[in-house]
Amino acid sequence: MSYIFSEFEAADHSEWLKLVEKELKTPLVSYEIIEGVFANPFVGNLASSLGSSISKSKVGWAIYQHVEGDSSLEINRNILEALEGGASGISLFIKDEEFDFEVVFKDVILSFIEVRFYFSDEFFSSSLFFQNLEGFVEGKDAHFVFGGLTKAELQMATNWGKIDVSCKSEGTFAVNLSEALREAEALAFSEGFEVVISLPCQENFYLNIAQHKALKIIWSKIAEAYNSPQKQISVISKVNFSHIEPNSQVIATTQQTASSVFGGSDAILMQNIPFDVEKYPENFSARITRNIQNILWNESFLYRVNDPVKGSCFIDDLCQKMINEVWTLFIKDK
Numbered sequence: 621m622s623y624i625f626s627e628f629e630a631a632d633h634s635e636w637l638k639l640v641e642k643e644l645k646t647p648l649v650s651y652e653i654i655e656g657v658f659a660n661p662f663v664g665n666l667a668s669s670l671g672s673s674i675s676k677s678k679v680g681w682a683i684y685q686h687v688e689g690d691s692s693l694e695i696n697r698n699i700l701e702a703l704e705g706g707a708s709g710i711s712l713f714i715k716d717e718e719f720d721f722e723v724v725f726k727d728v729i730l731s732f733i734e735v736r737f738y739f740s741d742e743f744f745s746s747s748l749f750f751q752n753l754e755g756f757v758e759g760k761d762a763h764f765v766f767g768g769l770t771k772a773e774l775q776m777a778t779n780w781g782k783i784d785v786s787c788k789s790e791g792t793f794a795v796n797l798s799e800a801l802r803e804a805e806a807l808a809f810s811e812g813f814e815v816v817i818s819l820p821c822q823e824n825f826y827l828n829i830a831q832h833k834a835l836k837i838i839w840s841k842i843a844e845a846y847n848s849p850q851k852q853i854s855v856i857s858k859v860n861f862s863h864i865e866p867n868s869q870v871i872a873t874t875q876q877t878a879s880s881v882f883g884g885s886d887a888i889l890m891q892n893i894p895f896d897v898e899k900y901p902e903n904f905s906a907r908i909t910r911n912i913q914n915i916l917w918n919e920s921f922l923y924r925v926n927d928p929v930k931g932s933c934f935i936d937d938l939c940q941k942m943i944n945e946v947w948t949l950f951i952k953d954k
Contacts (some may be wrong), residue, residue: 637662653827653938655792656945663937674836674884680923682734682887683913684709684856685906692723698906699728705907706914709734711889719749721756731761734887736784736856739768750776765816765856774813782814783807784856789820793831794942798949801838804853809846816854818889821876823862826938828876829929832857832883834942838950859890866895874912881922882929888913 640662641648653659685707689695699710712724714737739746746769757764757780764781766773774783785807787800800817807813819835822828835855843851857880863869870893877888890912892905916922929935 653824654822656794657938657941659826659934659938659941661934663933674833674927678886680917681881681885682709683707683910683917684711684734684736684887684889685910686711686713686889686891688713692718692720695724696726696728699724701903702906702910703728703733705910706918707910708732709736709887709889711736711738713738713740714749715740719752721752725756730757730763734763734765736765736767736889738784739766739773746770746773747776750780753780767818774807774811778813782816782854784816784818786818787820789860794945794949797831797835797946798952801835801842801946801950804839805842808851808853809848816856816886818856818858819885821857821859821880823860823872823876825875825879826935828879829883830935830939830942832880832885833929833935833939834946836884837939838943838946841947854886855884856887856889857885859888861891861893866893869893870908870912873909874916877913878916878920878922881916884927 637648648662650658650660683706685702685705687695687698687702687710689698695712702710710733712735750773762781765784766777766781767784767786769777769783777783785800785804788796790796797819800819804815804817808815817835819832822831832855836853839853840849843849857877859873859876859880861869861873863872873890873893877890880888890909892909895905895908897905922928
């Protein structure tokens with residue numbers, strides 16, 4: 621039986637580019653998608669395949685909800701409401717020592733969720749916090765992440781959870797990510813911590829996918845170099861707010877969340893979208909913010925595919941350029 625397409629000539633990439641250029645009536649040139657990184661949407665199958673797949677240790681991602689309150693009782697109430705509404709992760713900002721673990725986590729089954737603690741710069745009683753935490757978690761299967769710690773505080777957190785390394789959002793992406801990777805490398809392989817990296821989301825859909833993939837692929841190469849391929853990191857995607865109008869922010873947040881998941885994010889964290897408290901019920905902002913992820917999980921089923929953009933020539937090309945840029949900076953002066 622003859623191959624059905626054998627009578628047709630093989631596609632010619634250069635001829636295809638001429639046709640595209642003719643239809644678009646503009647030169648097909650690469651453009652700077654982020655400082656120092658140029659994207660070519662017309663690269664086609666001439667781009668080399670990455671040859672690397674991203675993987676995750678669990679199905680889907682953690683749906684984080686930012687929770688705060690003026691008292692431990694109020695924090696507990698807000699945590700329970702978030703969990704009942706579909707959240708699987710809680711982010712708590714610790715601003716002072718008035719934090720009663722027994723009250724905050726009353727009726728919360730810690731083995732089923734992730735809890736991220738972030739400390740304010742003014743918080744001066746972290747030793748008391750960890751002392752109380754030690755007494756509280758004894759015998760419990762808890763999953764904690766700690767962010768914003770000083771070097772002295774890092775040692776206190778050693779036995780209680782993962783360390784959050786935050787990638788800066790200001791400045792050049794490649795520089796910021798290479799610095800975050802260096803810090804994560806030292807914590808993971810020199811000091812023995814489990815590490816997560818908080819990665820600021822980009823509003824550019826394709827760029828956001830590529831930066832998440834680039835981060836995971838580079839880390840896998842670092843782990844291989846240490847003969848520890850099993851020592852993987854988790855990535856928390858921090859969604860940025862770039863719109864004053866709340867409904868516009870909902871749209872921007874949705875695409876940032878989706879592209880982060882496509883890129884392999886392990887958790888999505890965003891502040892509650894600031895809807896007008898005089899026009900909407902008290903908990904409206906928290907519910908809408910949380911439901912963005914609930915809909916993407918339960919109605920769009922984004923969790924079902926591990927690496928949905930694998931094989932995309934444009935994403936592969938963009939991701940490889942980002943990997944090259946970051947890796948050059950990462951190994952500098954090593």
